[in-house]
Amino acid sequence: MNAAVEIVFILVLLLTFAPWLICAKDRRLEVKMTLVQNASAHGAFCLDGSLPAYHLHRGFGAGARNWLLQFEGGGWCNDIPSCLERAQTRRGSTRYMTKYEIFSGILSNNASLNPDFYNWNRVKIRYCDGASFAGNAKFDNGTSSLYFRGQKIWEAIILDLLPKGLANARKALLSGCSAGGLATFLHCDEFTKYLPNNASVKCLSDAGFFLDERDISLNHTMRSLYKEIVELQGVEQNLDKNCTKSLYIPELCFFPQYALRYITTPFFILNSAYDVFQFHHILVPPSADPRGHWNRCKLNPAACNAHQIDVLQGFRRDMLSALRFFFASSRRGGMFINSCFAHCQSESQDTWFAVDSPRVNNKTIAEAVGDWYFRGRVTKEIDCPYPCNNSCHNLIP
Numbered sequence: 001m002n003a004a005v006e007i008v009f010i011l012v013l014l015l016t017f018a019p020w021l022i023c024a025k026d027r028r029l030e031v032k033m034t035l036v037q038n039a040s041a042h043g044a045f046c047l048d049g050s051l052p053a054y055h056l057h058r059g060f061g062a063g064a065r066n067w068l069l070q071f072e073g074g075g076w077c078n079d080i081p082s083c084l085e086r087a088q089t090r091r092g093s094t095r096y097m098t099k100y101e102i103f104s105g106i107l108s109n110n111a112s113l114n115p116d117f118y119n120w121n122r123v124k125i126r127y128c129d130g131a132s133f134a135g136n137a138k139f140d141n142g143t144s145s146l147y148f149r150g151q152k153i154w155e156a157i158i159l160d161l162l163p164k165g166l167a168n169a170r171k172a173l174l175s176g177c178s179a180g181g182l183a184t185f186l187h188c189d190e191f192t193k194y195l196p197n198n199a200s201v202k203c204l205s206d207a208g209f210f211l212d213e214r215d216i217s218l219n220h221t222m223r224s225l226y227k228e229i230v231e232l233q234g235v236e237q238n239l240d241k242n243c244t245k246s247l248y249i250p251e252l253c254f255f256p257q258y259a260l261r262y263i264t265t266p267f268f269i270l271n272s273a274y275d276v277f278q279f280h281h282i283l284v285p286p287s288a289d290p291r292g293h294w295n296r297c298k299l300n301p302a303a304c305n306a307h308q309i310d311v312l313q314g315f316r317r318d319m320l321s322a323l324r325f326f327f328a329s330s331r332r333g334g335m336f337i338n339s340c341f342a343h344c345q346s347e348s349q350d351t352w353f354a355v356d357s358p359r360v361n362n363k364t365i366a367e368a369v370g371d372w373y374f375r376g377r378v379t380k381e382i383d384c385p386y387p388c389n390n391s392c393h394n395l396i397p
Contacts, residue, residue, distance in 0.1 A: 029109050030100040031055040031124070034159050044146035044156035046128035047092035052153040055101045055327065056164070057109060063119030066171040069161075069191075070107060070124050073207070073344065077130035078228035080139060081145050084301035092128050100202025106366070107350035113349055116370040117173070121165060125157055125180075132183040134254070137231030140226060141358040148233035148312065149256055154187060156361055158194055169195050174203045177344040178277065181208020181335065185256040186239070188265045202266040202373055206346040207254065209271045211278060212255045213318055214338035216311060217288040222281070226254045257322040266332040268372050268379075269323065273316040274301070276343040282317050301341050301394065313385055320382065327380055335366055339383040349391055359391045 035051045036044065041193075044052055059066060059162070074091045077083035086092035107122045108114035129150030139146040141342055158166070166172075174191045176184040188203035195201050215221045230236050230251040236244065242249035242262045252258050284294045296302035304312065319337070326333055338360050345351035345365055351358055353366035360368070360381040372379040383389055 003070045004331045010126050012077065024149060029057065029107075029112070031057045031103050033094070033097065033099045033101070033126070034160075035094065035174040036156050038160070039153070039156040040150055042156040042159070043149060045149050046094055046097030046151035046153070047077075047087035047130060047146050047148070047327060049145065049147055050094045050128070052128060052156060053094045053097065053126045054157050054161075055103075055126070056161070057103055057107070057122050059119050059121040061119050063117070063121070064170060065165065066117075067161075067169045068106070068168050068173045068175065070122070070347070071133060071174075071180030071183040072127040073126060073176065074127045075130075075179055076132065076225070076229050078225050078232060080144075080146070081231075082296055083139075083266075084186065084231070085145060085317050086130050086154060087102065087146060090102045090128075090221070092130060094126065094128060097126060097128075104349045105347040106369075107347060108349065113353055114366065115341075116352070116366065116374060120171075120173075123161065125154075125176075127180060129153055129233075131229050131233040131235055131255075132179045132186060134183065134186050134235045134238050135229075136238060137232070137234030150157070151238045152184075154183075158191075162194065166195070169199050169201075171200045172202075174201075175206065176204075176344065177206045177347055178208060180273075181344075182206035182210060182254075182256060184208060184265065184361070185259050185267075186254075188263050189240075192265050192358075202270040203263075204270060204346070204369065206270045207272070207277070207342075207344045209269055209275075209319070210324075211315075211319055211322060212252065212257060213282055215276075215282065216258050216284055216286040218290065218293075219353055223252070223255075223287045227251050230254055231353040260326055267330070268334040268336075268369060269326070270336045270343045270346060270369070271319070272311055272340050272345070273319050273383065275339050276340060277314070278343075279312070279341070283311070309386075316385060327382075334362060334379040335367065336363075336368045336379070336381045337383060338381075338392065339386045340391070341386075341394040343375040355370050356393075358389065358390070358393055 043113040077086045090096040111118045126361035133150040133154040135148035135150045137148040184205040190203045357364040371377040
């Protein structure tokens with residue numbers, strides 16, 4: 001192909017696909033933030049004292065009376081310095097948040113991309129408290145103030161949504177990703193109590209099944225972190241009372257594996273058995289690998305040596321062991337535990353529902369969740385161990 005022909009060919013390609021690219025960009029659903037104006041009356045504030053917020057995109061047609069609420073994720077803060085730092089970011093203040101959020105995956109309004117929930121009222125609850133919407137305390141040393149009011153934020157947002165139609169919901173799904181996925185475990189049964197008795201209410205946690213697991217140095221790094229969060233932010237008072245009464249260490253009920261057996265609302269657990277956050281911060285936190293022996297493995301699982309793969313397979317076994325009771329005893333529960341190196345898969349279109357989305361037993365995540373919520377099918381999909389699943393999107397940060 002000579003140069004002139006090649007240039008013409010490239011121009012034809014650009015003219016052919018440019019409109020599609022522009023159209024795809026224009027089709028992105030951007031939803032405006034809503035501040036909860038009366039939140040202060042409920043004592044609901046972000047870490048820095050700003051008002052909490054959410055993004056609501058209205059449902060339509062057959063979905064006009066159905067509601068999906070999605071908790072935003074974003075880690076935690078466990079001491080005053082980290083919370084003061086967080087308060088100056090979008091994770092601790094609505095002042096720094098984007099005023100529009102793109103809704104995709106489970107939040108999409110496109111029937112071809114989100115066939116079961118596209119026409120529902122869909123809400124993204126912004127995260128600005130640092131304790132998975134579960135704290136109720138305040139810090140004030142005369143110089144600095146911090147509001148640990150996650151529980152109040154959750155309540156204020158629900159109260160704001162009830163008169164907007166949530167009070168008359170026919171179907172509802174409470175979901176969340178990462179720290180927001182943990183919030184789903186903590187607030188699932190509480191959510192049910194706000195809704196009509198005849199409503200179909202269920203919950204879904206995406207990448208929120210954080211394990212109470214020792215790291216490679218045999219330290220309880222995650223347990224120590226959660227203990228500090230619970231104590232600092234006054235979380236224990238908002239944990240499930242049946243759970244806290246049953247455990248010698250009540251703050252362990254912040255871990256889903258202990259809280260799950262007390263949840264009565266139908267629940268779906270979406271998680272990777274090799275969750276990237278848990279791999280990097282629970283199993284192999286920097287404190288447990290000061291010389292960086294795991295650095296290459298963390299960046300690329302194909303670079304892991306045989307010993308490291310054995311450790312990762314042990315982590316998967318421990319996750320499945322923690323889920324064994326739920327798998328065997330929950331008749332209304334569902335799960336999708338794949339073997340992808342990922343963290344949060346419901347909000348990304350690529351992993352939620354696309355031609356090349358990850359599959360387990362030939363089901364995409366969206367299909368598995370839809371079968372569980374709408375079609376009454378037993379949906380407990382557990383993937384084979386890494387590296388067997390060629391459909392995975394290994395999303396290493």
